[in-house]
Amino acid sequence: MKNLFGGYPGARYIGTEELSGVTDIVNSRSPYRFYGLDLLKRTEELEALCSKRFMRGYALAVSSGTAALHTALYSAGVRSGDEVILPGYAWSADLMAILALSAVPVIAPIDKTLGLDADALVDCITKKTKAIITVHMRGVPCDIIQIINIAKKHGVKVIEDGAQCIGGLISGEPVGGVGDISVLSFQFNKLITSGEGGVVLTNDAEIYERARAFHDLGMLRMAGNADPEGLEGIKSLGLNYRLSELQSAFLIPQIDKIDMVLAGLRGNFRLAVESLRPIMDEFGLSIRDMIRDTSPNHAFLGLTAESKGSFDAACMKMKDLGLPIQKAGRIDGHHFRTWAAFMDREGWEYRLHKPEQSEEFLNRMMFLEIKSRIE
Ligand SMILES: Cc1ncc(COP(=O)(O)O)c(C=O)c1O
Incomplete structure (x- = not known):
């Protein structure tokens, strides 16, 4: 049973296709996206594949999910002093992207999905609110339509x-296909990976243009064209968040493998639930609640206990059995308590809404990462 559990879903499928993609770049001696000795334009190819897979008009490949968040917030018009709402359970990247723009994080409570609680959202919105970051945590879509x-x-x-x-779905739309701007990460422990990497997705041409400039030092460069000249050459603030051709070539076969990875996760998720059923019954654990008309990517099995007592007893039993459980309530980079402690130490301005509500959900839930492939 223990063999059913483990992370790194995309990495388990890395093979000859990725090697061949990277070899092509080495042979072309052109690892940079805008020019080279024999540029293969793999980053453009990757962007086209992402547009298609995630059903968006525009896709911009960037160097990480954090870079994608920073780019998305800037492109949404977030500037110094604006407020940005985020859920109390996410990843520190969501917080840091807000702080990097000198905006004010407003930490909102989560619901049973471990995503932002739509019902509590209105109380967090003020005249200064510019954007909301909503996060599909641990493989399960949040209440994003609401x-x-x-x-x-x-x-x-x-x-x-x-x-x-x-790989998750929301009313038949792919995760990444729903927000005004969506971001994905291709970091090592993601559904597909090139070690580092990310993408910004949108249907809005103006947002895309702003994102393109922000990820490339404020310029609007195109592969094969000369660098812009003249006083209008820099359009806006920007950083270097470009993805290299090496990573793009690595990711192209990973995109093709998404359905294979998902099928592996789905099968092993079913087996995991079957084998854990006796423990679930013994301690009254149930599979984590979801929003209607959404489906998970099955990368995590989330189990909820009815009370703190049964949660603690179940955790003890599972640990004795050597099962690699993770407590959702662990105080780490995902948890608002860790963010608040950091911001208090450094004197950042922020607001925190209904922390007890978030803790109520977090402290009764545990996860097991599902293995995508059993060798
Ligand atoms: C929810 C979430 N957002 C953003 C990121 C940031 O992605 P990256 O590590 O590629 O910067 C991660 C993970 O790494 C994440 O889990």
């Missing part, structure tokens, strides 16, 4: 962070 409806009424942009839920 969140988008509320955001629209207040003229606020929704940034969908699908880093932990690539």
